[in-house]
Amino acid sequence: MLLEIAGLTSHYGRIRALEGIDLEVAEGELVALVGANGAGKTTLLRCISGVQAATSGRIAFAGAELGRMAPERRLGLGIAQVPEGRQVFAPMSVEDNLRLGAFRRRGSDVAADLARMYAMFPVLEAKRRQPAGTLSGGQQQMLALGRALMSHPRLLLLDEPSMGLAPLLVAEIFAIIQSLKAAGTTIFLVEQNAAAALAIADRAYVLETGQVVLSGSGADLLADPRVKEAYLGV
Amino acid sequence: MAAGFWSTDAMGAPLIQYLFAGLTSGAIYALAGLGFSLIYNASSVINFAQGEFIMIGGMTAASLVAAGIPLPLAALAAVAVTVVVGMALEKLAIEPARDAGVVSVVIITIGASIFLRGVAQLVWDKDFHSLPSFSGDIPLHVGGAVLMPQSLWVLGVSMAVIAWLWWFFTRTLFGKAMLAASANRLAAQLVGIAVKRVLLAAFALSALLGAVGGVVVTPITFTNTDAGIMLGLKGFAAAVLGGLGSGPGAIAGGLLVGLAEALAAGYLSSAYKDAIAFVIILSVLVLRPQGLFGCRGSDRV
Amino acid sequence: MNTRLRPLAMLAIVLAGAPLFFPNSYVYDVAGTALLNAVVCVGLDLLIGYAGQISLGHAGFFALGAYGSAILTGRWGVPPATALAASAVAVGLLAFLIGRPVLRLKGHTLAMATLGIGIIIHIVLKTESWLTGGSDGLSVDPFRAFGFTLAGERPWYWVAAVLLLAVMWLTGNLVDSPLGRALRAVHGSEVAAEAAGVDPAPTKLMVFVLSAMFASLAGSLIAHKSGFITPDIASFFRSIELVTMVVLGGMASTWGAVAGAVILTVLPQALAGIEDYESILLGAVMMGTMIFLPRGLVPSLAAAVRRRGRVS
Numbered sequence: 041m042l043l044e045i046a047g048l049t050s051h052y053g054r055i056r057a058l059e060g061i062d063l064e065v066a067e068g069e070l071v072a073l074v075g076a077n078g079a080g081k082t083t084l085l086r087c088i089s090g091v092q093a094a095t096s097g098r099i100a101f102a103g104a105e106l107g108r109m110a111p112e113r114r115l116g117l118g119i120a121q122v123p124e125g126r127q128v129f130a131p132m133s134v135e136d137n138l139r140l141g142a143f144r145r146r147g148s149d150v151a152a153d154l155a156r157m158y159a160m161f162p163v164l165e166a167k168r169r170q171p172a173g174t175l176s177g178g179q180q181q182m183l184a185l186g187r188a189l190m191s192h193p194r195l196l197l198l199d200e201p202s203m204g205l206a207p208l209l210v211a212e213i214f215a216i217i218q219s220l221k222a223a224g225t226t227i228f229l230v231e232q233n234a235a236a237a238l239a240i241a242d243r244a245y246v247l248e249t250g251q252v253v254l255s256g257s258g259a260d261l262l263a264d265p266r267v268k269e270a271y272l273g274v
Numbered sequence: 275m276a277a278g279f280w281s282t283d284a285m286g287a288p289l290i291q292y293l294f295a296g297l298t299s300g301a302i303y304a305l306a307g308l309g310f311s312l313i314y315n316a317s318s319v320i321n322f323a324q325g326e327f328i329m330i331g332g333m334t335a336a337s338l339v340a341a342g343i344p345l346p347l348a349a350l351a352a353v354a355v356t357v358v359v360g361m362a363l364e365k366l367a368i369e370p371a372r373d374a375g376v377v378s379v380v381i382i383t384i385g386a387s388i389f390l391r392g393v394a395q396l397v398w399d400k401d402f403h404s405l406p407s408f409s410g411d412i413p414l415h416v417g418g419a420v421l422m423p424q425s426l427w428v429l430g431v432s433m434a435v436i437a438w439l440w441w442f443f444t445r446t447l448f449g450k451a452m453l454a455a456s457a458n459r460l461a462a463q464l465v466g467i468a469v470k471r472v473l474l475a476a477f478a479l480s481a482l483l484g485a486v487g488g489v490v491v492t493p494i495t496f497t498n499t500d501a502g503i504m505l506g507l508k509g510f511a512a513a514v515l516g517g518l519g520s521g522p523g524a525i526a527g528g529l530l531v532g533l534a535e536a537l538a539a540g541y542l543s544s545a546y547k548d549a550i551a552f553v554i555i556l557s558v559l560v561l562r563p564q565g566l567f568g569c570r571g572s573d574r575v
Numbered sequence: 576m577n578t579r580l581r582p583l584a585m586l587a588i589v590l591a592g593a594p595l596f597f598p599n600s601y602v603y604d605v606a607g608t609a610l611l612n613a614v615v616c617v618g619l620d621l622l623i624g625y626a627g628q629i630s631l632g633h634a635g636f637f638a639l640g641a642y643g644s645a646i647l648t649g650r651w652g653v654p655p656a657t658a659l660a661a662s663a664v665a666v667g668l669l670a671f672l673i674g675r676p677v678l679r680l681k682g683h684t685l686a687m688a689t690l691g692i693g694i695i696i697h698i699v700l701k702t703e704s705w706l707t708g709g710s711d712g713l714s715v716d717p718f719r720a721f722g723f724t725l726a727g728e729r730p731w732y733w734v735a736a737v738l739l740l741a742v743m744w745l746t747g748n749l750v751d752s753p754l755g756r757a758l759r760a761v762h763g764s765e766v767a768a769e770a771a772g773v774d775p776a777p778t779k780l781m782v783f784v785l786s787a788m789f790a791s792l793a794g795s796l797i798a799h800k801s802g803f804i805t806p807d808i809a810s811f812f813r814s815i816e817l818v819t820m821v822v823l824g825g826m827a828s829t830w831g832a833v834a835g836a837v838i839l840t841v842l843p844q845a846l847a848g849i850e851d852y853e854s855i856l857l858g859a860v861m862m863g864t865m866i867f868l869p870r871g872l873v874p875s876l877a878a879a880v881r882r883r884g885r886v887s
């Protein structure tokens with residue numbers, strides 16, 4: 041297993057956001073996590089990236105315990121995250137945003153990676169000197185994705201990449217995710233757009249008020265009556 | 275503050291003379307203001323010990339030169355000592371209090387400034403110390419005004435340091451990482467920028483700015499262990515005037531405070547020179563709370 | 576007894592009993608000064624601790640009270656009680672005029688503005704020597720009222736104690752009143768305060784004016800008590816000292832303000848033998864308290880005692 045989580049609990053002050061999460065992601069898999077507003081999806085990703093402390097439980101990556109490892113060292117191991125709401129460095133140029141994505145790999149072939157990102161997202165190349173804050177929502181999402189890819193992640197965490205985007209853009213983002221998976225990247229995808237996420241996921245988990253209530257293959261969950269009722273609006 | 279800096283030649287002292295004096299002191303305020311902004315950007319902390327960096331830089335250089343060490347070496351050592359002090363301050367007093375409120379951190383940095391002043395009084399004494407001018411004391415005559423060569427050193431070195439800072443923040447990856455951390459702390463962590471190291475670097479840079487200012491200005495103003503108080507407060511005024519957190523704002527604010535002070539001292543009353551900075555800042559804050567050049571909310575706390 | 580009066584009665588007992596342990600008049604003198612500082616701190620705590628507004632310039636108001644009394648009594652023969660009241664009213668008016676624009680600021684810009692006000696007052700006092708005596712200072716006549724002259728360390732101690740009790744009673748009432756709730760709302764969140772129908776601006780302004788008047792009162796009395804004042808009572812350092820007293824003792828705790836004032840007044844006296852280390856120790860105390868007891872002495876101790884109580 042690339043990522044193994046066991047009994048993970050996390051709090052904001054006294055509020056418990058996660059309780060006893062058990063979850064696994066294998067190398068090369070695309071695993072989706074769906075759940076309603078406030079279920080704790082973002083909190084789980086924050087714990088994996090190390091920007092939020094776990095109260096108890098363990099997270100192991102490629103066989104190594106992460107414990108209280110600092111976020112920057114987790115990035116060094118290959119865990120990259122595209123955070124909720126994109127979080128681009130608004131006043132900085134598009135290109136600087138991408139370069140900072142490779143912050144942990146200074147000196148190596150950053151130029152080649154930049155070219156790769158521009159090939160994948162041509163619109164970013166056209167705007168490479170503009171402040172990231174001036175981009176549209178969809179463009180910012182691509183920038184945030186490109187920035188994360190610049191670190192050559194072994195595991196890519198995506199937090200609601202389709203949020204707030206027009207349907208056409210949503211389809212484009214999902215196509216990109218699928219192509220990343222096809223290229224061998226392991227992906228852990230958080231989505232409220234459950235139908236789209238389950239459709240492309242190998243496996244998926246359903247989170248409710250901080251606990252995993254269902255798990256299975258993407259197709260099974262898509263057919264599950266409980267999921268249909270709660271998340272697919274059927 | 276010792277005489278010399280603002281000494282005005284009453285007999286028809288020309289405007290240009292005041293302007294030079296204002297730019298010279300303004301350059302020091304600008305460096306101090308940049309120090310405030312750097313640390314504020316990295317951590318939302320106002321470092322009231324900024325003035326102490328100026329003092330420690332000047333005092334160290336003065337005592338090393340007095341001990342017979344050549345000026346360039348003494349200046350380098352003074353900057354190095356101050357940078358170490360700045361980093362120690364961050365490690366020992368700021369980092370342990372990361373989660374404390376604004377008022378608490380303000381008290382900590384003020385406590386640090388009192389502490390550093392106390393240590394300085396033990397290491398040195400309360401007397402004024404000086405440095406020889408870098409290139410002699412033969413005044414230059416410019417358009418009827420008398421200009422001390424050291425003023426040119428102050429302006430030149432300040433500009434060089436500011437240019438270096440500009441290069442650091444726009445051309446180096448670590449500089450950009452520092453900007454990124456202040457633009458979006460979470461995203462910075464997620465791309466692997468160690469926020470703690472950014473904070474440490476901000477204190478080191480601020481100490482460097484202060485020390486450089488202290489070394490170049492000491493031949494003009496002299497220095498003693500209390501010299502940092504007013505310089506620091508005016509640096510803070512400069513930073514707030516330009517919009518806290520804005521680099522160009524701090525530079526403009528510093529020059530503005532320096533010029534206004536020199537003109538007021540020359541034409542109005544030299545006794546109220548020290549009050550000018552604060553009169554300006556009060557008027558500006560009341561009319562434009564985000565500072566003259568600030569555009570984002572000036573209160574991020 | 577009513578819950579509001581009980582702590583006040585306790586303080587009265589402590590203040591009345593403390594002199595039993597005073598070996599000489601020097602201790603009375605220091606204690607009197609400490610209590611007058613406490614008066615300033617109780618007002619400042621109302622501003623910082625309850626209303627959440629920082630002021631780095633309160634020494635300016637303190638000094639204006641002191642100089643107001645000194646000048647009115649010394650130059651124009653105004654009776655001290657009238658001079659004290661007139662100074663307090665004038666300072667209150669000044670605080671009102673300044674506070675209206677300045678209290679719109681928040682956080683660090685408010686700190687900058689109040690700091691600037693304090694420094695400007697300091698410089699004016701230093702510069703206008705025709706009126707204030709400049710840096711050389713000004714001697715102040717003793718306090719006379721109703722045919723009596725207030726002289727000696729002991730009477731001053733009792734006057735300071737009574738004034739502190741009065742001020743504590745007043746602030747105690749204020750904190751428990753609807754205005755007090757409004758204050759706490761202002762500290763919590765101005766948006767929430769507005770939502771609850773409290774306009775934060777007049778509340779903040781009122782507290783600012785009140786705390787400036789307390790400072791002025793204490794300043795007037797300290798001027799008469801010590802008989803000599805210099806502009807340094809308005810210095811930035813002095814403003815910082817006042818804020819430190821409040822924060823050291825514990826914000827939003829009137830007891831904390833008193834404890835902080837007493838500790839920071841007594842500490843330098845106790846350190847008199849080792850003057851060379853005074854700044855180092857003061858700085859270390861300021862940093863250490865904020866790092867290890869960020870809520871201040873009194874609330875931290877109270878919490879520790881409560882924990883103990885629960886365990887046993």
Ligand SMILES: Nc1ncnc2c1ncn2[C@@H]1O[C@H](COP(=O)(O)OP(=O)(O)OP(=O)(O)O)[C@@H](O)[C@H]1O
Pocket residue numbers: 052055056057075076077078079080081082083084124232
């Ligand atoms: N900074 C915070 N402080 C306190 N509570 C928080 C904080 N962030 C999240 N929470 C709480 O933790 C719980 C989980 O939040 P989280 O953001 O992880 O949910 P989510 O599943 O990502 O929701 P969404 O779909 O809205 O993004 C929620 O109840 C939320 O209110």
Ligand SMILES: [Mg+2]
Pocket residue numbers: 081082083124199
């Ligand atoms: Mg979320």
